[in-house]
Amino acid sequence: DVKVTQSSRYLVKRTGEKVFLECVQDMDHENMFWYRQDPGLGLRLIYFSYDVKMKEKGDIPEGYSVSREKKERFSLILESASTNQTSMYLCASSLVHLNTGELFFGEGSRLTVL
Amino acid sequence: GQQLNQSPQSMFIQEGEDVSMNCTSSSIFNTWLWYKQDPGEGPVLLIALYKAGELTSNGRLTAQFGITRKDSFLNISASIPSDVGIYFCAGPDYGGSQGNLIFGKGTKLSVKP
Numbered sequence: 441d442v443k444v445t446q447s448s449r450y451l452v453k454r455t456g457e458k459v460f461l462e463c464v465q466d467m468d469h470e471n472m473f474w475y476r477q478d479p480g481l482g483l484r485l486i487y488f489s490y491d492v493k494m495k496e497k498g499d500i501p502e503g504y505s506v507s508r509e510k511k512e513r514f515s516l517i518l519e520s521a522s523t524n525q526t527s528m529y530l531c532a533s534s535l536v537h538l539n540t541g542e543l544f545f546g547e548g549s550r551l552t553v554l
Numbered sequence: 555g556q557q558l559n560q561s562p563q564s565m566f567i568q569e570g571e572d573v574s575m576n577c578t579s580s581s582i583f584n585t586w587l588w589y590k591q592d593p594g595e596g597p598v599l600l601i602a603l604y605k606a607g608e609l610t611s612n613g614r615l616t617a618q619f620g621i622t623r624k625d626s627f628l629n630i631s632a633s634i635p636s637d638v639g640i641y642f643c644a645g646p647d648y649g650g651s652q653g654n655l656i657f658g659k660g661t662k663l664s665v666k667p
Contacts, residue, residue: 444596471653482642482659483597490653498654530596534653542587543655545596
C-alpha cells in the first residue's frame with residue numbers, strides 16, 4: 441500500500457522560529473511536492489523536487505526552502521516562521537515524470553505560528 | 555496561466571440526495587482528476603479521466619471528461635454522511651513544473667443525516 445508520511449500532524453511555533461516539516465514516501469517515487477492549503481485558496485505549490493538534490497520553485501516559494509538528500513525524504517523548512525505561514529501543509533509524491541500521474545498525499549501538517 | 559474554476563464552492567444537502575459539481579477551464583486538459591479530502595486528512599484520488607467524452611464510475615461516483623476537454627463533472631448519487639469533505643478537480647500543469655497538478659479551489663460538501 442502506498443504511503444506518504446508527514447512527521448507532525450499539528451505544530452505550534454512562535455514567530456521567528458525555524459520550522460522543519462518532514463515527509464517520507466515508501467513508493468520509490470521520483471517526484472515529491474510541498475503544497476500549502478488555505479480556505480478559499482485551494483492547494484498552492486510551494487516547492488517541487490524531481491530527483492535527489494533537485495528542486496524547483498512552485499507558485500509561492502517565498503519564505504520557504506526545501507531539502508532532498510535522499511529519494512524517499514523531502515523536507516520543507518521555514519527559516520523564520522511568520523504568522524502568515526499559519527496553514528495546512530501537504531506533502532505529495534508521484535511516480536511518473538510526465539504530466540499525467542496521480543499524486544499521493546500525506547495526511548497534512550497543520551502549523552500555527554503565534 | 556492555467557486555472558480551474560470549480561463550482562459550487564459549497565453544498566449543503568440532505569442524506570440520500572444526488573450531488574453534482576463541475577470544473578471548467580479556459581485551456582484544454584488531456585487529463586482530469588477528481589480528489590476527495592476528508593476533514594483533517596490529505597486528498598485521495600477518486601477518479602481519473604484520460605479521454606475526451608469518457609464517463610467513469612467508482613461506486614456511487616460518476617465523472618465525465620467534457621468533449622471540449624475544457625470541463626469535467628462529478629456526480630455523487632444517494633449521498634451518505636461519509637461523503638462529507640472537500641472535492642477537488644485537478645489537471646496537469648502544462649505551463650509549470652513537470653509532474654505538478656493544477657487544482658480547483660474545491661467544493662465543500664456537507665451532508666445532513
